Amino acid sequence: MKKLFLVLLLADAAMLAYAPVLIVNAPYEATMGLVQKIFYFHVPSWMAMFTSAFVCGVASFFVLFTTRKTADRVGAAAAELVVVFGLIGLITGPLWARKAWGVWWQWDAKLTSALILWLIFVAYLLLRRYGGAGSEKLAAAVGLFGTANVPFVYWSVNVWRTMHPTTAVVPSLQPGMRGPFWFCALAFLGLYVVMLTLRVRLENRRAELETLYLAVED
């Protein structure tokens, strides 16, 4: 398990180091030119965020309905990563939008629903941080509700407003762009797995330390 993690860590580091080379060599998009290159990091960070939200939802389910200790740690780690990757998306998005649409922010379906989902997981972290003892279980309910909410948020915001390129953009990419894009997507998902593993490991260590302290006190 440890060896596998090390291999993944090295491979992902190499991929992220090589990604800029691929992005530079990819063809320019006809109307947007250089700005469009941000797409190679923007979309993969959203992919990592949605994966993480799903992981947090599943972990929350296990927290509520089983007594597995690790589920709670995975849930917390995944929620933190939703916020981190979401923040990358929320920063790269407006930078791109400023050049492509002329405004920093649009009340568009994808932007709004991503922001709402991001806020739900910020709320999850706030509850864990300031809720006091026993808030882990309560946070799990928020995680479960938040994940169940995704289709409702998506549908309602979609009917309300739409202007962002649809998801059909990715399969219709030019051949020269497709390779670098999937490479970056894979690199970001690898990065996500690495960070999640490290974060869960940290929580495990903390729990061990806690038990040791208690043992000494007794």
Added chain:
Amino acid sequence: MTFLQTVWLVTRKDILIEARSREIFFTTLFFAVSCVLVFAFGFVREGKPVEDAAAGILWIAIAFSGTLALGRAFERERQSETLRALLIAPISRPALYVGKLVGVLMLLAVVELIVVPLVAVMFQAALFEHALLMLGLLVTGTIGFCAVGTLFAAMLVRARSRDVLLPVLLYPITIPVIIAGVRGTAALLQADVDLPMARAWLSMLVFFDVMFITLALWTFEPVMTE
């Protein structure tokens, strides 16, 4: 004791307490009216409300005052540790949830009975033109908001800084309800009424209610067990 009997007992208890003090009703109602007033300064231009303002103001007033009512309803249970007593009682936890939910819903229904006509009068909004659809939106929207709110308010009774955390958790999750309520109402109020749109939002709200009441019934037990 059957499920429905338990629900009725819990609800009746809440109604009795409220009927004696009327504390939550008066404070919530006053708060809702203040909300309408405050928003009027933002959305009335030269004596005329801007387009869609009435729908937005109505639903924001409901959401804000609903949060207040939810918080107070469970604060009351915390003060004398009565929630613990309810949890110790040999009754099913889902029945307890439904009982509290019905109590909060009845309270908000009475508040809406006053706030909705008030908005209709103050903003010249034809809220009673399509009364049945409007009623459907109000009922399903309030149920959806309170279904999530009752679970969260109940579980936050044990948490620190619960007063702040309730709106922080509740608003992002109930955003689909707010969007559906506002857009559905706006579809009924605009110059050329869009009935299919209002119906689409209504059915979204029904789906939301079914989904989240099921989830809440299911999670209430593990969340309320320490």
